[in-house]
Amino acid sequence: MKDTIWIKKGRFTPLAVVLMFALPLVTALICLCFGRMSVPIGEVLSALRTALTGESTSNVQNYSIVINLRLPRILMAIIVGAGLSCAGNTYQSLFSNPLATPDILGVTSGTCVGAILAIILSCSILETQLIALVFGLISVCFTLKIAGKSDGRSMVYLVLAGTIASSLFNALGSLLGSVVLGVCIIIAGSTVAGSVKKLTAAVDAQTFASSYASPSNLTVSSTADKKYLTETEAAAYLNMPVEEIKAAITKGEIEQYVKTSSGYTISVEELDKFFGQKAYDTMTSNNSSASEE
Numbered sequence: 001m002k003d004t005i006w007i008k009k010g011r012f013t014p015l016a017v018v019l020m021f022a023l024p025l026v027t028a029l030i031c032l033c034f035g036r037m038s039v040p041i042g043e044v045l046s047a048l049r050t051a052l053t054g055e056s057t058s059n060v061q062n063y064s065i066v067i068n069l070r071l072p073r074i075l076m077a078i079i080v081g082a083g084l085s086c087a088g089n090t091y092q093s094l095f096s097n098p099l100a101t102p103d104i105l106g107v108t109s110g111t112c113v114g115a116i117l118a119i120i121l122s123c124s125i126l127e128t129q130l131i132a133l134v135f136g137l138i139s140v141c142f143t144l145k146i147a148g149k150s151d152g153r154s155m156v157y158l159v160l161a162g163t164i165a166s167s168l169f170n171a172l173g174s175l176l177g178s179v180v181l182g183v184c185i186i187i188a189g190s191t192v193a194g195s196v197k198k199l200t201a202a203v204d205a206q207t208f209a210s211s212y213a214s215p216s217n218l219t220v221s222s223t224a225d226k227k228y229l230t231e232t233e234a235a236a237y238l239n240m241p242v243e244e245i246k247a248a249i250t251k252g253e254i255e256q257y258v259k260t261s262s263g264y265t266i267s268v269e270e271l272d273k274f275f276g277q278k279a280y281d282t283m284t285s286n287n288s289s290a291s292e293e
Contacts, residue, residue: 110139
């Protein structure tokens with residue numbers, strides 16, 4: 001390898017090492033300063049010093065922006081970037097191939113399929129990571145199996161095999177996503193249809209009850225101004241046999257009544273309540289029978 005300003009005799013020069021550490025720090029410092037709300041460099045350094053020493057700060061707003069909002073995101077970006085670079089370098093060293101990266105070998109697609117499957121199965125975070133790792137290893141083995149034994153064409157074969165594995169696992173991930181989406185749509189549609197059906201039945205029952213229990217439809221006009229009716233008047237009020245009124249009292253469907261020597265005295269409010277519930281039950285039963293047919 002030819003010596004350059006960055007590499008000499010196969011090793012990084014001191015300048016390259018300094019730049020590799022300095023550039024991320026400078027970039028992070030710039031990112032801490034700029035955003036939706038700009039913070040002066042002095043305030044950024046003051047917030048960092050306050051966070052390290054634990055001293056009190058006079059500018060709570062800038063401190064919260066720098067320490068609580070921007071710094072965690074920047075540190076996470078640095079950690080993720082370092083992890084991706086280490087993964088790429090590991091793959092290239094392991095396979096002796098400068099084109100070998102997790103996305104080229106299909107590892108990224110395999111881990112995505114494992115993560116989707118774990119989410120569908122409602123696994124914990126640790127279980128999701130383990131399943132994703134297993135599927136990533138499966139994708140690597142699948143790629144190496146397709147590529148075959150190493151020879152002079154191993155680089156091209158490895159890239160092509162990784163493309164095949166990546167396409168296969170991408171298709172599996174799309175299939176799982178489509179199945180889950182379809183199931184969710186079916187469940188949501190069934191829930192909405194059931195709710196609309198119940199609401200329609202309730203509205204129809206209420207309309208039916210109000211139309212027949214209104215004073216304009218009373219059979220006996222003399223009971224319109226009464227608050228309490230005898231069982232005979234109640235039967236005429238609801239247009240049903242006296243025996244059905246007595247049966248409702250016996251079953252407890254009519255609760256507010258007074259038993260006298262001549263029979264029962266029932267409040268009109270209780271009769272309206274009883275008739276409305278009966279109309280609702282009848283309408284609901286009819287709707288259920290129609291849906292089954």
